[in-house]
Amino acid sequence: MSRVLITAGASGIGRAMAHAFDRSGYEVWVSDVDAAAVAALPSHWHAHMCDAVDEAGVAELITRAGPLDVLCANAGIAGPTAQVEDVDLAAWRACVSVNLEGAFLAAKHALPAMKAAGQGTVIFTSSTAGIYGYPNRAPYAAAKWAIIGLMKTVAMEAGPFGVRANAICPGAVEGPRMEGVLAREAAAKGMSRDQVYAGYAAGTSMRSFVEAEDIADMALFLASDAARRVSGQVIAVDGHTENPDPKL
Template sequence: MRRVLITAGASGIGLAMAQAFATNGDAVWVADVDGDALAALPDNITGRFCDAADEARMSEVVAEIGTLDVLCANAGIAGPTAAIEDVALDDWRTCVSVNLEGAFLATKHALPAMKKAGRGAVMFTSSTAGIYGYPNRAPYAAAKWAIIGLMKTVAMEAGPFGVRANAICPGAVEGARMEGVLAREAAAKGMTRDQVYNGYAAGTSMRSFVEARDIADMAVFLASDAARIVSGQVIAVDGHTENPDPKV
């Protein structure tokens, strides 16, 4: 039975990942700051309160689990929606801290035991914002680009020890976080929520948003023996984004 840790795993994409790995027969832990969501987790998923950017607490959670077979560095926040000149430094730092430093800290503390065991898979949740520039989302895009650089470095450092690393880049994912983004963009652009939603969908060749289970399915695949030689890859699960600046 593999041991799996998912940061920000009590809701959204993280919860879909946790459920998919648990259904696969894995022992799953999730780290999250949402106490209510942690309390609502099913019995086959173990929750631990942890801020992804809190190194001491992250170290404790990883040490409690022991040797990890799979790490999903998934913690992230949307950050502000504003032109770069209107982004407050504190908002920039908070967004980068959660999205990038959280991934760094989880990996930092999970890798030593993985390398010693000679096996492991690390999945980083980046974004299509880590492939394209996104207007009015500078802190988020910068952090998600940086995650790809982090992933490729981890793949190079850990590969000789049998540990793989890949980045999953979701597109626009149905759910509460995306609804917040839609509302902020609608307000900033003087548009309705539906107009912005339709603009995002129209910016993909499949004319569709992504569901959390689509991301979860990719994570399970990348952690499996079927992907035993797949490492250092940036894999978009986004319906093929054609236009990173959504318009009607």
């Protein structure tokens, strides 16, 4: 049975990924820092509390899981909403740490066994903010851009060993995290939540948000034999972002 580990897999995009891989017959391993969410996961999943930036914890979990067929480096936080000159350094560091260092540590400790096995897939969760930049979200955008550089480097280094790496760039995803972003931006811009929501939707050619399941479906494709020659790619699942500065 193929084995997948999804970081931050107890809710949102990560949980949707876990369900998708489960339905496809994978042995599912999930890590998260939310104890209540971890406790609520299906009993047949291997669910563990683990901070994405705790290197010892990450190394122990990946060793316990054994050789992985798929790693979904998905952990991330939204970070502060502010103009660059108003961003607190501690908030910057916290955002970059979880989003970028978390992805790095997961890949660092999963890759040796994948290389030794001569196969494996690493799927990084970036963002359309990592393609276009993002007003008022500098630390988040910077980290998500950096994930793309990390992914491409992993693809180059691990490709000769039969290991692939790709990055999925979600757009605005329905769910609690995006609701928090909408609330903060509404407050910062003196707008209503619905006005900000409409601005995001209007910035895509499909005039809509995406669902976590849309991201999960792409992850499942990238892990499949149908994508056996797809590596080093940045793939947006966002309804086609036309305007990276959401506004009416």
